[in-house]
Amino acid sequence: MTPVAEMTNATQNTVDPAEIAKFEAMAAEWWDLNGKFKPLHMLNPCRLDYITRQIAAEFGRDLADDAPFTGLRLLDIGCGGGLLCEPMARLGATVIGADAAARNIPVAKVHAEQSGLNIDYRHTTAEAMAEAGEQFDVVLNMEVIEHVADPLGYLKAVHDLLRPGGLHICSTINRNPKSFAMAILGAEYVMRWLPKGTHDWSKFIKPEELFDLIRKAGLDPVDRKGFQFNPILWDWKLSDRDLSVNYVTTSLRPAA
Amino acid sequence: MAPEHDILIVGGGLNGPALALALAQAGFRVGVIDSLPLDTRKDPGFDGRAYALALASQRLLKAIGVWKAIASEAEPMLEIKVTDGIAGQGPSPWMMHFDHAEIEEGPMGYMVEDRFLRRAFLDAMAAEERITQYPSETVVAQSVIDGAVRVTLASGKELSALLLIGCDGRKSGTAERAGIGRTGWGYGQTAIVCAVAHEKPHRGIAHQFFMPHGPLAILPLPGNRSSIVWSETDARAADCAKMDDETFLQALRPAFGSFLGEISLEGARFTYPLNLTLANSFIAPRLALVGDAAHGMHPIAGQGLNAGLRDVAALAETLSEARQRGEDIGSDQVLKRYQQWRRFDTATLAIATDTFNKLFSNDNPLLRAARDVGMGVVNAIPALRRGFVREAAGLTGELPRLMR
Numbered sequence: 251m252t253p254v255a256e257m258t259n260a261t262q263n264t265v266d267p268a269e270i271a272k273f274e275a276m277a278a279e280w281w282d283l284n285g286k287f288k289p290l291h292m293l294n295p296c297r298l299d300y301i302t303r304q305i306a307a308e309f310g311r312d313l314a315d316d317a318p319f320t321g322l323r324l325l326d327i328g329c330g331g332g333l334l335c336e337p338m339a340r341l342g343a344t345v346i347g348a349d350a351a352a353r354n355i356p357v358a359k360v361h362a363e364q365s366g367l368n369i370d371y372r373h374t375t376a377e378a379m380a381e382a383g384e385q386f387d388v389v390l391n392m393e394v395i396e397h398v399a400d401p402l403g404y405l406k407a408v409h410d411l412l413r414p415g416g417l418h419i420c421s422t423i424n425r426n427p428k429s430f431a432m433a434i435l436g437a438e439y440v441m442r443w444l445p446k447g448t449h450d451w452s453k454f455i456k457p458e459e460l461f462d463l464i465r466k467a468g469l470d471p472v473d474r475k476g477f478q479f480n481p482i483l484w485d486w487k488l489s490d491r492d493l494s495v496n497y498v499t500t501s502l503r504p505a506a
Numbered sequence: 507m508a509p510e511h512d513i514l515i516v517g518g519g520l521n522g523p524a525l526a527l528a529l530a531q532a533g534f535r536v537g538v539i540d541s542l543p544l545d546t547r548k549d550p551g552f553d554g555r556a557y558a559l560a561l562a563s564q565r566l567l568k569a570i571g572v573w574k575a576i577a578s579e580a581e582p583m584l585e586i587k588v589t590d591g592i593a594g595q596g597p598s599p600w601m602m603h604f605d606h607a608e609i610e611e612g613p614m615g616y617m618v619e620d621r622f623l624r625r626a627f628l629d630a631m632a633a634e635e636r637i638t639q640y641p642s643e644t645v646v647a648q649s650v651i652d653g654a655v656r657v658t659l660a661s662g663k664e665l666s667a668l669l670l671i672g673c674d675g676r677k678s679g680t681a682e683r684a685g686i687g688r689t690g691w692g693y694g695q696t697a698i699v700c701a702v703a704h705e706k707p708h709r710g711i712a713h714q715f716f717m718p719h720g721p722l723a724i725l726p727l728p729g730n731r732s733s734i735v736w737s738e739t740d741a742r743a744a745d746c747a748k749m750d751d752e753t754f755l756q757a758l759r760p761a762f763g764s765f766l767g768e769i770s771l772e773g774a775r776f777t778y779p780l781n782l783t784l785a786n787s788f789i790a791p792r793l794a795l796v797g798d799a800a801h802g803m804h805p806i807a808g809q810g811l812n813a814g815l816r817d818v819a820a821l822a823e824t825l826s827e828a829r830q831r832g833e834d835i836g837s838d839q840v841l842k843r844y845q846q847w848r849r850f851d852t853a854t855l856a857i858a859t860d861t862f863n864k865l866f867s868n869d870n871p872l873l874r875a876a877r878d879v880g881m882g883v884v885n886a887i888p889a890l891r892r893g894f895v896r897e898a899a900g901l902t903g904e905l906p907r908l909m910r
Contacts, residue, residue, distance in 0.1 A: 283839050291839060298831040313830040314533055337832025365653050365834065366508050 269356075276353070277361040280331025289443040290333055290393075296477055296486040297392060297498070298337055301419055304473065304500050305388055308417045317342025325386040325411060327376050328394040332358040332369065339367040343388070347371045348379060377403070380410040387413055391420040392498075395460070396453050405467035412503035418469055421477070421498035425454035429495045432479070457493050469501040509654040509666035511537045511638070512835065513825075516645055516657075516680045517673035518547065520557075521797035521814040523627035525673060527570040528822035528908060530636035533829060537665055538631065539640040539657075547641075548628050554701045554773030555620035556733035558583065558712070558725055562900030562909040563815040564616050567626075569908040575626035581728045582606075582613035584710035586898060590878055602885045604895045613710070614899040615812075617725050617733060640665070648683050648793075655792040655836065669836040670793045671821070673814075676783050678799035684790040690783035690802070693863065695720045696743035697805055698736040700775040701727060702758075705767025708732055715761065716877075718869040722761050723805075731772055735805055736761070737780060737867070747777055780804055782860055784853065788845045792836035796821060801852040804859040812900050813852055819906035820847045851903055 283291050302313055311318040320342035326335050329347030331354065339345045339362070347358055352373045362369045372379075376391075389411050398404045408418055423433050430451050437443045455463075461471045476489035477496035513529055515522045518540030526536045540547070559567070559580075567573040588602040606613045631637050640659065647658040648670060655670040672680025681688070708726040715722045720737030727733050736758065738746065746754055751771045762769060783802040788795045797814030821844050828840040865877055884890045896902050900909070 283842075295831060295833070295839075298833065302831055316533060336834070339832075340834070341832040 273356045273360045276357040277331060277364070280333070280357060281361060286445075287331070287333070289437060290330075292484075293477060293486050293496070294333055296488060297334070297421065300475060300488055300498055301334070301338075301390065302341065304419060305417060308502075309387070313341075319343035322387045323385075324388040324390065325379070325384075326390040326392075327408075328392065328397075329358060329371065330354055332361055332371070334390055334392060335369050335371070336362060336365055336367055338390075339369050345369045346384075346386070348374050348376065350375050376407040376411060380407040384411060385413045386411055386416060388417045388419070391418060393421055393423075395420060396422045396449065396455060401455065402463050402466055405463050405469070409467045409469055409503055412469075414503055414506035416503045418464075418501045418503070419498065420460070420464070420501070421496065422460065423449070423454045423496055424494055425451065425456050426494060429454055432495045457497055457499070460499060464499070464501045469503055471499060471501045473500040474498065509668055511535050511665060511667040513537070513669045513671060514539065514655070514657055514665055514667040515671045515673055517675065517799070518542070518639070518641070519673065519675070520623060520627065520811060521818055522671075522673035523631050524566065524570060524572075524815055525671065525796060525818045525822060526637050527572065527627070527630055527634060528566075528818060529825065530634045531570060532822060532826035533636070534825070534835075535636050535638075537638045537640060537667065539643050539645060539659065539665075541644045542641065544628065544639065544641045548625055553620065553776075554733075555699055555776060556617055556701065556725065556727055557620065557623065557811050558615055559618055559815075560615040560809075560812040560898065560900030561611055561613065562905060563812045565910070566815050566819050566906075566908045570630070572626040572630045575629065576618055576622045579622040579728060580616040580618045581726045582710055583615045583617060583712050583726060584613055586614065586712045586714065586895075588714045588716075588881065590716045590874065590881065602881045602891075602894070604891060604898065606895065606899075608888070608892050609895050609899065609901075611899060611901065614895060617712075617727050619727065619733075645679060645683070648680070650791045650793075653834070653836075667836075668792065668834065669825075669841075672793065672795045672799040673797055675798045676781070676802035678785070678795060680793065681785050681795055681799055684793050686790055686795070687786045688783050689786060690781055693737075693780040693782070693804060694740055695737045695780045695863075695867070696740050697778045697780055698738060698743055698746055698775060699734065699778065701731055701733050701772040702755075702762075702769045703729075703731050703772050704769045705730065706765075708766060715763075716867070717761055718867065720867045721863070724762065724766075730766075732766070734758070734762075737805070737863075740779065743777055747775070778805075782856055784856060788849055789838075789841040791838070794821060794841055794844055800848070801856055803852075803856045804863045809855055809859065813855055816851070816900070816906065816909070817848050819908040820844060822908060823906045847904065 279285050280287055306313050318341055322343045324338050324343040324345050326347045329335050329349050335345045335347040347369055355371045355373045358371045389408055395401050423429050434449055434451055438446045438448055464471050475498055476492040477486050478489040478492045479486055512534040514537045515526050516539050518538050522538055526538045529536050584606050586604040643659045645657050646660050649656050654666045656666045658664055672678045674680050707730055710726050713724040719739050723735040725733040785795050785800050788800045796817040824844045825835050828835050833840055
């Protein structure tokens with residue numbers, strides 16, 4: 251083999267270093283506490299508290315154990331940079347992260363590698379995975395449904411992605427004047443936490459509407475909580491009663 | 507490569523082992539690095555050093571399972587008497603008297619000798635399978651690479667973890683290597699620490715005498731013995747250090763007074779130059795500071811170890827919660843929670859001890875009158891008195907779960 255042919259082969263077999271540098275920069279952006287995704291980082295501990303406790307309760311796991319989610323197959327839809335996938339992998343789950351945005355996949359992969367975690371990131375959609383017959387013990391569906399065109403069709407795909415007895419955690423934003431003020435005026439225009447146009451208020455879903463859709467998709471709703479923002483402590487906490495802006499629900503696919 | 511430890515702790519004194527135990531019990535694999543060999547640290551002889559453990563600190567020791575080993579050697583502190591005094595003239599009539607009977611939780615704290623505390627910690631660490639000890643080792647280098655902190659020991663051994671914690675005291679090398687600067691000043695005072703035996707029983711009463719050169723604390727130990735923390739000017743302390751035991755006792759007697767009868771020395775004498783030294787940050791990438799490494803303060807209120815143990819409880823709780831959420835325990839997001847919890851509290855305490863020392867370590871007659879009236883006022887108002895008792899017992903502020 252000539253030296254020239256060798257060089258050509260080398261470039262074909264490896265990813266462009268400039269591309270990797272770009273992904274690393276984007277991963278750094280995703281994981282920058284004060285960057286573009288600051289609102290997600292602020293909300294994340296509260297989301298994780300809810301998710302981990304629901305999974306532990308449903309599957310009889312003790313969170314104090316080493317790798318308590320070992321043996322559970324988990325799908326995170328809309329995984330972004332991996333803010334939920336990485337904690338779930340650290341807790342021992344077999345994690346598949348799916349994102350419809352192709353550019354998020356290499357970014358999430360680069361960061362997982364830096365964190366020493368093994369996560370299967372895929373550029374795909376819930377519908378395509380359901381079509382392919384994939385099934386999971388847990389499906390995380392966080393802050394996604396307010397962005398999809400056909401929520402019922404989407405939830406039906408989520409249903410198919412769950413094993414009988416599987417757990418579905420879905421969070422979104424309520425539709426009322428307060429959520430408009432907080433999530434759109436506050437987060438996008440005043441605090442500029444999110445790019446303007448991130449959310450379309452008319453797509454926000456009231457809890458009763460979401461439960462209705464979940465039931466129509468064949469799932470049984472079992473729990474709901476609010477994510478409540480405290481502007482003085484600058485912190486989020488779970489609330490049993492206040493579902494007025496951000497809220498989260500758990501539902502189960504009935505055992506066969 | 508995944509690190510072989512979750513957490514590495516530099517410093518096997520008191521805060522280090524307490525933290526190692528709390529973390530191991532929360533499920534972490536912990537390594538503890540200390541420059542001294544184990545048998546030196548376990549030396550059972552009484553050397554005169556003792557600690558005032560606030561009630562909250564005692565609860566922490568109970569929670570991590572070392573209290574049962576020292577309970578029978580601990581002396582409950584039932585009352586605290588604070589007096590303004592001039593050597594030779596005896597205490598002034600103004601004083602503050604705090605009694606544990608004013609709160610429902612029990613004694614304000616316990617006096618425990620250093621030797622019992624260290625031995626209990628070392629035994630508990632040896633029995634904990636999640637703890638690996640690296641005795642007779644010093645850290646020569648540390649760096650953060652690829653989601654882990656890597657540490658090189660003087661022996662050439664290389665260790666790695668998700669998080670490195672400096673429990674290595676006022677001159678913390680861990681902080682220095684991470685480029686964390688310090689703020690502070692010396693007090694021109696040196697603490698002389700020793701134990702005395704006395705004729706009459708102390709009845710569980712701790713005394714704090716404010717003398718012009720610095721405060722003198724007399725703290726009850728089991729039997730007819732008390733622990734002494736005597737802050738003097740550097741020059742006077744240097745003189746005292748040169749004295750033989752009998753000459754030293756003669757120097758101590760006028761300050762100590764005669765209320766406990768004849769006194770004699772027990773064990774050795776130690777001197778500690780006093781300074782205030784605050785780390786400019788309690789955290790750095792994959793690094794946290796605990797105890798004196800974060801905040802070395804004046805021992806005037808006996809709060810040094812207690813503040814350190816409070817760091818221990820707060821950090822253990824923060825990390826344990828992060829672990830159960832699946833968060834990266836060495837991430838800024840997690841470490842910032844610890845710093846936010848502890849930094850304000852410890853800075854406030856450092857300033858308070860600094861101010862008390864300045865207020866009381868002098869002979870200005872006007873200041874003396876003012877502080878005497880202040881003490882009289884506190885002593886006359888039950889709510890204020892109870893506030894001080896709760897403060898001394900370490901029960902104020904946002905208490906970590908291990909201390910509740």
